[in-house]
Amino acid sequence: MKANCNSLGKRLMLLSLFAVLSLPLFLSSCDGIDCTINNVVTLHVGFYSSEGTELAYADTLTITAAGTDSVLLNRGVRKSAVELPMSFDAKADTLSFSFDGYVITLRVAKTNKPHFESPDCPIVVYHELEGLDFDDPLGQVDSIVIVRKSVNNEPLENIRFYFAD
Amino acid sequence: MNRLRTFVSILLISLATSSLMAREHKEVIPKAPLFCGAAVFGDLSGPVMLAVGSKFSQLEVGARLNFRDHYFPLCELGIGESTREGQEQNNRFHTRAPYFRVGMDYNFNRKHNGNRLMGGIRYGFTSFKYDFQNPDFQDPIWGGSQKGLDLRGQQGRAQWLEFTVGCETKIWSFIRLGWNLRFKARLHQKKSEFGEPYYIPGFGKNGSSTFGGTVNLIFDVGRTSKKNKVIDVSKTLIKNNQ
Numbered sequence: 001m002k003a004n005c006n007s008l009g010k011r012l013m014l015l016s017l018f019a020v021l022s023l024p025l026f027l028s029s030c031d032g033i034d035c036t037i038n039n040v041v042t043l044h045v046g047f048y049s050s051e052g053t054e055l056a057y058a059d060t061l062t063i064t065a066a067g068t069d070s071v072l073l074n075r076g077v078r079k080s081a082v083e084l085p086m087s088f089d090a091k092a093d094t095l096s097f098s099f100d101g102y103v104i105t106l107r108v109a110k111t112n113k114p115h116f117e118s119p120d121c122p123i124v125v126y127h128e129l130e131g132l133d134f135d136d137p138l139g140q141v142d143s144i145v146i147v148r149k150s151v152n153n154e155p156l157e158n159i160r161f162y163f164a165d
Numbered sequence: 166m167n168r169l170r171t172f173v174s175i176l177l178i179s180l181a182t183s184s185l186m187a188r189e190h191k192e193v194i195p196k197a198p199l200f201c202g203a204a205v206f207g208d209l210s211g212p213v214m215l216a217v218g219s220k221f222s223q224l225e226v227g228a229r230l231n232f233r234d235h236y237f238p239l240c241e242l243g244i245g246e247s248t249r250e251g252q253e254q255n256n257r258f259h260t261r262a263p264y265f266r267v268g269m270d271y272n273f274n275r276k277h278n279g280n281r282l283m284g285g286i287r288y289g290f291t292s293f294k295y296d297f298q299n300p301d302f303q304d305p306i307w308g309g310s311q312k313g314l315d316l317r318g319q320q321g322r323a324q325w326l327e328f329t330v331g332c333e334t335k336i337w338s339f340i341r342l343g344w345n346l347r348f349k350a351r352l353h354q355k356k357s358e359f360g361e362p363y364y365i366p367g368f369g370k371n372g373s374s375t376f377g378g379t380v381n382l383i384f385d386v387g388r389t390s391k392k393n394k395v396i397d398v399s400k401t402l403i404k405n406n407q
Contacts, residue, residue, distance in 0.1 A: 070306050087307035114314050116297050116360040119251035119258045123299055123314065 035121035042083035043108070043127075044157045050142045050165050056080040057163075059100040066094035066105070086151060088112060088125045105135040106144065108159075110151070127151040129158060140164060194275050197234035204229050204341075206383040211243070221247035221364045225379065229270070234277050237270040241287070245366025255300050262293030264367025266327065279335035283345065287327040294318045295362045319357035323365045326350050333383060341383035350374045 047055045056078045063073040063084060072084050072095070087093050089112060097104040109130040114123050129149045134141070142162040151158055207226045214222035225243030232238075246261040268287030274280055300313045331345025351373055356362065362371055369375045 065307055068306070068308055070308075072306070085306045087309070088302075088304040088311040089309055090307065093307070114311070114359065116256065116299070116314065116316075118363050119249045119256040119297075120254060121251075121256075122254055123256070123302060123311075125311070 035117060040085065041124050041126060041151060041153055043086050043151050043159065044081065044083055044155065045159045045161065046081045046157045047079070047161045047163065050162055052162070054080050055163060057099070062098040064096045064098070066096050081157070086110065086125075086127050088114075099140070102136075102138045102140055104141060104161075106132060106159075107134070108132045115152075124153065132159070194277070197277050199232060201231040201234050202385055202387045203231065204383050204385045206343075206381040208243070208379040209382055210378065210380045215246075220249050221245065221369065223264075223367065227266075227381075235272045237272065237283070237285070239268060239270060239285075241266040243367060245291070245293075245364070245368075247364035247366075249363055251299075257298045258295065258363040260293055260295035260321075260362060260364060260366065262291060262366045264289060264291035264293075266290075266367065268327070270329070279341075281333045281343070283329070283331050283333065283343070285329040285345075287329065287347075288324070289327060289349075289367050290322075290324045291366045291368070292320075292322045293362075293366050295321055295357075295364075297360070314359070316357070316359055319359065319362075320355070321357065321362045321365070322353075322355040323368055324352045324354075325365075325368050326352060327377075331378075333381070339385040341385065342381070343383055344380045345378060347377040347379070348374065349377055 047057050049055045057080070060075045060077050061073060061079055061082075062071065062075055063082065064071050065087075073079075073082055076082065084095065086108075091111075092107055092109045095106045095108070097106065109132065110127040111130060113126045113128070115126050116123055127150075129146050129151065132144060132146060134144050140163060142164045144159060144161050146158065147160050148156055148158045205226065205228045208223070211223045211225055215224070223243045223245040225241055227239055227241035229237045229239030242263065242265050244261065244263050247258065249258045250256070266287040266289040268285055270283045270285035272281045272283055274282045296317045297319065298313070298315050298317075301310050302313065303310055327347045327349045329345045329347045331343060333341050333343025336342050349368055351365075351368065351371075354361065354365070354371075365371050369377050
């Protein structure tokens with residue numbers, strides 16, 4: 001019986017030794033860079049008819065960031081929704097929506113809040129929408145409304161365009 | 166979910182081993198005294214992690230009581246630290262704070278021979294401050310430079326549960342060596358509005374769950390260390406059987 005106990009003790013000692021030696025490997029294997037896959041914060045804009053049904057706009061659509069040479073969407077076709085990056089620092093962004101034959105200019109006022117996830121991941125900037133106004137010289141749009149103020153990395157709609165019939 | 170499955174597998178293997186050990190020794194096991202002593206212990210893995218420059222480490226000590234050589238109510242306290250610099254982003258995270266755990270271990274080994282196969286549960290909590298800094302960064306679409314963050318003293322708080330499995334053995338007289346693996350499930354955290362901490366002292370890398378482990382050097386104090394009464398009971402029985 002004593003022999004059994006001793007051999008059991010030796011086995012446990014070996015197990016302990018194994019654990020001590022393998023623990024650093026075990027712990028290091030748990031580490032990794034796991035940034036959010038979709039770490040781009042975008043403004044989600046949806047297009048609707050005046051009745052509120054989703055509208056896949058048949059014309060080509062180009063969206064540019066006013067004051068820059070950045071094209072956010074180049075000749076998109078049959079788009080019912082678009083995702084647009086916002087500026088990190090500015091208090092308001094001006095976006096130019098160029099449909100075939102007319103242009104709608106949208107200004108969005110916002111606050112900006114930097115957000116970190118991990119030392120290995122890039123900083124993202126969240127936004128809180130404070131208001132908007134738009135220029136629509138040809139009267140193609142009934143209204144543009146904010147449906148969700150928080151702009152973060154959740155894929156939820158923020159702004160709706162209601163087009164006139 | 167994969168982490169939980171792995172831990173449950175380890176637990177089942179341990180319990181199966183315990184069951185086999187019990188079958189090997191079919192003699193009647195005497196009941197150990199109600200109070201079998203106390204012990205203090207320290208984690209050896211923390212200083213090793215600190216020495217090898219790990220991304221986070223902890224210095225931890227604890228104390229426990231021993232009832233019937235099966236029930237071990239315990240408390241653990243330590244200091245957790247992490248200083249982490251991002252490899253590509255030049256971001257920096259830092260925290261150093263104390264943490265506390267209370268809980269209980271159960272010894273599955275029915276024989277009182279000094280070897281113990283332990284399973285247990287802990288409740289851990291900590292309140293800490295953390296810093297996050299990053300350099301200026303560029304806006305690739307709209308142009309311009311965003312001033313970097315220098316957030317110091319962000320307040321964090323966390324509570325979690327730990328499920329442990331491990332074993333320990335007597336090395337010499339009143340000294341034991343033991344290890345355990347831990348599955349940790351975060352119950353609650355309070356975080357800064359600018360983002361959650363990369364590391365929670367005592368819990369580990371932040372997430373809904375994580376794994377951990379300790380290698381403990383254990384010192385029996387009091388009744389067990391002076392008289393080894395628990396082991397004496399077993400030896401007496403062995404003599405009687407012979």
